[in-house]
Amino acid sequence: MGSELAVLFRRGRTWAMLLALAAVPVLIAVAVRLSTSGPAPGRGPAFLDRVAQNGLFVALTAVVVSTPLFLPLTIAVSAGDTIAGEAGLGTLRYLLTAPAGRARLLLVKYAGAAAFCCAAALTVIAAGIGIGAALFPVGPVPLLSGDTVGVGEAMLRLLLIAGYVAVSLLGLSAVGLFVSTLTEVPVGAMAATAVLSVISQVLDSLPQLQWLHPWLFSHYWLGFADLLRQPIEWSSFADNALLQAGYIVVFGTLAYGRFATKDILS
Structure with a gap:
């Protein structure tokens, strides 16, 4: 596990993706700061009109902007590369030469993808807090329920939101792990995972498929708004965690079923 994390976080690609995510709140804060007139209420992403009054809202706005697109793209790259990346480099069979076993290798690879989540x-939350405090x-x-909390509690809630978002992306990581076992071309696995993320969100936006919405891994991605109420409403967090756990079990099992019977030639 330590070796996997070391390889993951020593890669230039990993840091490039994290820097790209950090750039999202920076761009939002700079744009608002340079604007001669603040954003009108109700225009743009959620919380954008409050950024100039309180820099902590930069982090919230950045999460709202990043969750549908930027975060899933980076997760697709990380998860899609888990097995297919090793196969593409020709190192997968050498990893399996060690007495680790395929199940253990899958678990470690998924744990690395979860760590990246x-x-x-x-990164999004920390960059938002930093640039928000520097410019505003x-x-x-003020919370969505009308109550007001101090800076310390607000920071704690931002960390909870980061945890909520990380949990939300675990299901997509499991899907990416499974897709990664189907091919030896990492770019194909990354692209397929990203496309599945988009498809899930498109389906979730169609009212005609309302019966399907609770089963889509992206359904609760923006449910962290319940963490901005007093008291905190934990039901969406629990529903989200249960849904992602289901995807982990299902696609983890599929990944093992595919990987355990696959002939490793590279």
């Missing part, structure tokens, strides 16, 4: 979500005043944060 956490790092990606924390920081103070008590």
Whole structure:
């Protein structure tokens, strides 16, 4: 596990993706700062009109902007590369030469992808807090329920939101792991995972398929708004975690079934 994490976080590609995610809140904050007139209420992403009054809202706006597109893209790259990347480099059979076993290798690869989910979500939140505090005043944060919390509690809630987003992406990582066992071309696995993310969100936006929505891994991605209420509403967090756990079990099992019977030639 330590070796996998070391390889993951020593890659230039990993840091390039994290820097790209960090650039999202920076661009939002700079754009608002340079604007002669602040964004009108109700225009643009959620919380954008509050950024100039409180820099902590930069992090919230960045999460809203990043969750549908930028975060899933980086997760697709990370998860799609888990097995297919090793096969593409010709190192997969050498990994399996060690007495680790295919199941253990899959678990370690998925754990590495899950670690990247956490790092990606924390990067967006941390960059948003940093640039928001640098360019705007920081103070008590009004919640969606009408209550106001201090800066310390607001920071804690932002960390909870980072955790919520990380959990939300675990199902997509499991899908990417399975897709990665189907091919030896990592770019194909990454692209397929990204496309499945888009398809899930498109299906979730169609009211005619409302019966399907609770089963889509992207359905609760923006449900972290319940963490901005007083008291905190935990039902969406629990529903989201249960849904992602289901995807982990199903696609983890499919990945093992495919990988355990696959002839490793590279």
